[in-house]
Amino acid sequence: MRLLRQCLVIGFFASVLFPPVYASDLLTQASANVSACSSCHRGGMGSGGMAGSGTQVMGALNTLSAASIEEALLQFRSGEREGTVMNRLARGYSDSEIAGMAKVLASQ
Amino acid sequence: MTHLNRRDIVKGLLLAMTAGVGASCASTKGSSARVVVVGGGFAGMSCARTLKKLSPTLAVTLVEPKQSYIACPFSNLVIGNQRNIASQTFSYIAAVADGVTHIRRTAVAVDPDAHNVTLDDGQVLGYDRLVLAPGISLDFEVLPGYDEAAANDMPHAWLAGTQTTLLARQLAAMDDGGTVVISVPENPYRCPPGPYERASLIANYLQVYKPKSKLLILDSKDRFSKQALFMAAWKSEFGDLIEWQGLKDGARVVSVDSAAMTLTTDFDVIKADVANVIPPQRAGKIARISDVANASGWCPISASTFESSLHADIHVIGDAAIANAMPKSAFAANSQAKLCALQIARLLSGQTPVDSKLINTCYSLVTPDYGISVAGVYKPEAERWLEVEGAGGVSGASAPRDVRRVEAHYARQWYKSITQEVFG
Numbered sequence: 240m241r242l243l244r245q246c247l248v249i250g251f252f253a254s255v256l257f258p259p260v261y262a263s264d265l266l267t268q269a270s271a272n273v274s275a276c277s278s279c280h281r282g283g284m285g286s287g288g289m290a291g292s293g294t295q296v297m298g299a300l301n302t303l304s305a306a307s308i309e310e311a312l313l314q315f316r317s318g319e320r321e322g323t324v325m326n327r328l329a330r331g332y333s334d335s336e337i338a339g340m341a342k343v344l345a346s347q
Numbered sequence: 348m349t350h351l352n353r354r355d356i357v358k359g360l361l362l363a364m365t366a367g368v369g370a371s372c373a374s375t376k377g378s379s380a381r382v383v384v385v386g387g388g389f390a391g392m393s394c395a396r397t398l399k400k401l402s403p404t405l406a407v408t409l410v411e412p413k414q415s416y417i418a419c420p421f422s423n424l425v426i427g428n429q430r431n432i433a434s435q436t437f438s439y440i441a442a443v444a445d446g447v448t449h450i451r452r453t454a455v456a457v458d459p460d461a462h463n464v465t466l467d468d469g470q471v472l473g474y475d476r477l478v479l480a481p482g483i484s485l486d487f488e489v490l491p492g493y494d495e496a497a498a499n500d501m502p503h504a505w506l507a508g509t510q511t512t513l514l515a516r517q518l519a520a521m522d523d524g525g526t527v528v529i530s531v532p533e534n535p536y537r538c539p540p541g542p543y544e545r546a547s548l549i550a551n552y553l554q555v556y557k558p559k560s561k562l563l564i565l566d567s568k569d570r571f572s573k574q575a576l577f578m579a580a581w582k583s584e585f586g587d588l589i590e591w592q593g594l595k596d597g598a599r600v601v602s603v604d605s606a607a608m609t610l611t612t613d614f615d616v617i618k619a620d621v622a623n624v625i626p627p628q629r630a631g632k633i634a635r636i637s638d639v640a641n642a643s644g645w646c647p648i649s650a651s652t653f654e655s656s657l658h659a660d661i662h663v664i665g666d667a668a669i670a671n672a673m674p675k676s677a678f679a680a681n682s683q684a685k686l687c688a689l690q691i692a693r694l695l696s697g698q699t700p701v702d703s704k705l706i707n708t709c710y711s712l713v714t715p716d717y718g719i720s721v722a723g724v725y726k727p728e729a730e731r732w733l734e735v736e737g738a739g740g741v742s743g744a745s746a747p748r749d750v751r752r753v754e755a756h757y758a759r760q761w762y763k764s765i766t767q768e769v770f771g
Contacts, residue, residue: 331724
């Protein structure tokens with residue numbers, strides 16, 4: 240019991256004093272897949288509006304939920320939603336890639 | 348609930364510190380590794396800053412002699428009298444603020460075995476991973492008559508800066524009724540649709556200010572990027588102002604005479620009032636000095652990590668790399684840079700590289716209100732970046748005018764966004 244207690248204490252201090260050098264969630268496949276998105280979709284570039292026919296703004300995506308980003312990408316892919324380059328780009332990704340990317344984009 | 352006494356806490360703290368020291372010793376490569384990035388363009392600057400964001404304890408050094416960077420994308424608008432060169436100019440301050448060490452020197456040698464880079468002041472920088480992002484160098488030896496001196500009379504304007512403003516000044520000084528000639532090299536070269544966007548924006552200028560003038564494109568190939576879209580737009584926007592001739596027409600330029608202002612093709616000798624000669628290109632000098640370029644003049648890489656096929660622990664990104672289906676564009680360079688940084692962070696922390704796709708989008712302006720685009724999705728397969736089939740492509744051939752206007756708007760948004768991401 241004493242050992243367990245000491246281990247917990249060591250663990251607590253170790254995590255505070257020595258946080259992991261690499262934030263592993265930044266280095267996942269989904270993070271890699273979205274690395275090009277921010278060339279157009281930057282924070283501060285607009286208020287979450289994507290390149291729809293009405294808004295004409297390539298906005299930040301982190302103001303949107305993962306579900307809405309996923310839905311938009313699926314609609315761009317199917318052609319249900321009309322865009323310019325987004326239809327052409329979305330066709331390059333599978334369902335699971337889109338779901339993973341949407342999660343990362345919403346959290347960035 | 349277990350009660351903690353002071354002794355436990357002190358002991359825990361001490362043991363944690365010991366463990367921490369042990370752990371950091373075991374992962375020296377990860378926590379205090381040195382990455383040197385050579386070249387501060389869309390690839391190098393982006394890679395250096397992304398590395399620092401992903402791993403703040405990495406020692407990241409950016410070797411770039413210039414104090415500021417002049418961007419090529421949108422520089423055709425400067426030539427077309429729509430923009431000034433100051434709005435193309437960016438500083439490296441943001442990288443320094445991120446904790447990147449900016450050394451304003453030129454890398455003159457790389458020792459892949461000793462893992463170090465020598466700078467022009469004799470300084471030697473050791474590295475665990477080296478990223479080379481030198482962009483292009485112009486191949487002045489290939490086109491007879493075209494050397495650096497000739498470029499003062501017949502500007503290439505393919506490295507943005509004084510060459511860009513020189514070409515703009517020559518166009519402004521030309522008499523109405525003059526002939527502007529653009530000579531375009533074979534693939535591969537930086538910015539595949541660039542010469543045709545340039546022709547468009549020069550025509551857009553001539554049409555207003557010197558309407559009796561002509562623009563002739565002498566091309567070393569028979570097909571070019573967004574060809575059908577450009578040709579339709581030239582017809583609808585400028586009538587017969589632009590004439591394009593390709594390889595089959597005998598239009599390949601084989602030599603130039605800058606004193607006489609003539610260009611000799613396979614077929615003819617053409618006199619120009621303003622001549623924009625875009626010469627053949629290869630990877631930036633340091634890539635060739637470092638022995639990471641092959642006989643083609645460009646650098647073969649392992650696709651997913653951008654690690655050189657010729658030397659371990661050296662990565663090549665941007666225009667200098669052979670990324671196969673991916674074009675040599677600022678967009679591609681920037682997306683490659685971010686992926687390369689992520690892979691290096693993984694490798695330095697003992698993880699294997701991830702399999703990731705990349706994208707590219709290139710906008711071209713025909714006029715300030717008429718934009719067209721090409722987009723692609725790419726996947727790595729061993730040594731090659733392949734296009735994902737079924738994805739990508741160009742703007743619709745019969746898209747209405749308001750879509751062209753929207754794409755011109757997106758082009759400007761993209762420029763603002765990417766320059767903010769890389770330099771802001």
